[in-house]
Amino acid sequence: MSINEQMVQDIVQDVLAKMQIASDVQGDRGVFKDMNEAIEAAKASQKIVAKMSLDHREKVISNIRKKIMENAEILARMGVQETGMGNVGHKILKHQLVAEKTPGTEDITTQAWSGDRGGLTLIEMGPFGVIGAITPCTNPSETVLCNTIGMFAGGNTVVFNPHPAAIKTSIYAVNLLNEASVEAGGPDNIACTVEHPTLETSNIMMKHPAIQLIAATGGPGVVTAVLSSGRRGIGAGAGNPPALVDETADIRKAAEDIVNGCTFDNNLPCIAEKEIVAVDSIADELMHYMVNEQGCYLASKEEQDALTNVVLAGGKLNRKCVGRDAKTLLGMIGVTVPDNIRCITFEGPKEHPLIATELMMPILGVVRAKDFDDAVEQAVWLEHGNRHSAHIHSKNVDRITKYAKAIDTAILVKNGPSYAALGFGGEGFCTFTIASRTGEGLTSASSFTKRRRCVMTDSLCIR
Ligand code: NAD
Numbered sequence: 001m002s003i004n005e006q007m008v009q010d011i012v013q014d015v016l017a018k019m020q021i022a023s024d025v026q027g028d029r030g031v032f033k034d035m036n037e038a039i040e041a042a043k044a045s046q047k048i049v050a051k052m053s054l055d056h057r058e059k060v061i062s063n064i065r066k067k068i069m070e071n072a073e074i075l076a077r078m079g080v081q082e083t084g085m086g087n088v089g090h091k092i093l094k095h096q097l098v099a100e101k102t103p104g105t106e107d108i109t110t111q112a113w114s115g116d117r118g119g120l121t122l123i124e125m126g127p128f129g130v131i132g133a134i135t136p137c138t139n140p141s142e143t144v145l146c147n148t149i150g151m152f153a154g155g156n157t158v159v160f161n162p163h164p165a166a167i168k169t170s171i172y173a174v175n176l177l178n179e180a181s182v183e184a185g186g187p188d189n190i191a192c193t194v195e196h197p198t199l200e201t202s203n204i205m206m207k208h209p210a211i212q213l214i215a216a217t218g219g220p221g222v223v224t225a226v227l228s229s230g231r232r233g234i235g236a237g238a239g240n241p242p243a244l245v246d247e248t249a250d251i252r253k254a255a256e257d258i259v260n261g262c263t264f265d266n267n268l269p270c271i272a273e274k275e276i277v278a279v280d281s282i283a284d285e286l287m288h289y290m291v292n293e294q295g296c297y298l299a300s301k302e303e304q305d306a307l308t309n310v311v312l313a314g315g316k317l318n319r320k321c322v323g324r325d326a327k328t329l330l331g332m333i334g335v336t337v338p339d340n341i342r343c344i345t346f347e348g349p350k351e352h353p354l355i356a357t358e359l360m361m362p363i364l365g366v367v368r369a370k371d372f373d374d375a376v377e378q379a380v381w382l383e384h385g386n387r388h389s390a391h392i393h394s395k396n397v398d399r400i401t402k403y404a405k406a407i408d409t410a411i412l413v414k415n416g417p418s419y420a421a422l423g424f425g426g427e428g429f430c431t432f433t434i435a436s437r438t439g440e441g442l443t444s445a446s447s448f449t450k451r452r453r454c455v456m457t458d459s460l461c462i463r
Contacts, residue, residue: 085323127155239388261417
């Protein structure tokens with residue numbers, strides 16, 4: 001192979017980018033060698049946070065938002081480079097979304113009753129103290145930043161045990177959070193972590209008496225571990241969201257929305273469309289638009305088999321395929337496609353391994369259903385009882401309601417791309433911790449607080 005000038009330039013660019021990222025990883029505020037030290041530091045910090053006014057907490061949060069916006073590109077590049085997963089442009093958008101739409105102290109509200117007994121009773125949302133948080137490699141800094149804004153708004157500090165495959169990116173985010181706090185007159189160590197997170201450091205965290213609440217964002221293993229820890233747990237687990245399309249939908253728009261949602265950050269978001277269930281009468285039309293207008297590559301039976309062998313090598317999800325783009329995935333099976341190919345599609349039964357498994361890559365199998373009821377049944381099966389996310393494209397409100405009740409998920413997007421559920425092109429706030437297993441749903445500051453009843457008798461009712 002001969003080396004031309006362009007190749008040399010590409011190599012130089014790559015090395016410069018790596019050097020830039022290496023020099024970006026400088027600060028180590030909140031980073032400890034030992035998990036017990038990290039927890040003690042977060043505990044000392046929380047004593048200060050507990051005395052801060054809500055206004056002061058909000059001032060810190062504003063500075064965190066500003067710093068996330070300033071660092072969105074660095075964080076996005078670092079995340080992609082360290083994990084090898086995702087898309088830089090989309091990750092920038094995800095960080096901007098965290099900065100702009102993660103709720104702060106306004107989410108901490110008070111409920112009040114006053115009445116005939118002449119008194120006043122309040123329900124106040126108070127902090128747990130130090131929260132333990134376990135974060136995934138798929139949205140590493142997004143989750144660290146989003147969790148901390150909510151937890152800190154609720155008066156807590158947080159200790160992270162991040163995914164080891166994303167530790168640099170997570171440390172960068174932790175440092176940024178503490179810098180933002182100190183600059184705004186808050187304490188250091190509002191977010192802490194360890195240099196080398198392992199299952200052992202995770203266990204230390206889960207058993208430490210200072211940790212009364214653990215928020216786990218990841219696959220089924222970590223959620224089960226946290227729910228077995230004896231601590232209160234917020235379990236944000238796996239999904240396998242189906243997108244159901246019926247004959248009343250705008251089929252062309254459904255194809256566009258579904259492929260946009262599926263390919264966002266190379267399908268890493270847990271809420272992203274992972275497969276389609278289409279009623280028979282519109283299935284061909286839908287696939288026509290997907291292939292001819294939305295950059296989907298129609299994989300042959302042989303290509304599906306080859307992909308299955310690579311993606312689910314030995315029946316196990318191949319981490320080297322997770323979060324890769326369609327062109328790269330096809331390259332792994334020796335198929336060369338142009339750059340405008342952004343998704344791989346094919347028709348298959350719901351049991352097809354590339355359809356039934358949560359892959360987190362832009363492979364979007366289409367399951368044909370004979371009618372709407374059959375589509376609901378197949379979609380419910382494909383969601384595997386995770387009760388996480390599901391999507392539907394239909395103009396029939398009764399059908400949407402029927403589907404919503406049958407699939408019973410924390411998120412159901414109607415007639416839009418899945419990311420609308422995160423507040424991106426949809427109403428509502430942003431989160432990267434969707435507590436499907438434990439029922440909090442889309443978490444925000446109030447999810448990280450405990451309810452306290454304050455009762456005053458015989459006074460303060462002025463009605
Ligand atoms: P993962 O389960 O491999 O890892 C998640 C975190 O849990 C990591 O920090 C990991 O080190 C830790 N972990 C794993 N097993 C553990 C155990 N037994 N004890 C303690 N810690 C353990 O997941 P991932 O690949 O990083 O992320 C992808 C998965 O997370 C997908 O299944 C996706 O659906 C899910 N996810 C869910 C949400 C949500 O909000 N519900 C958000 C993002 C990702």
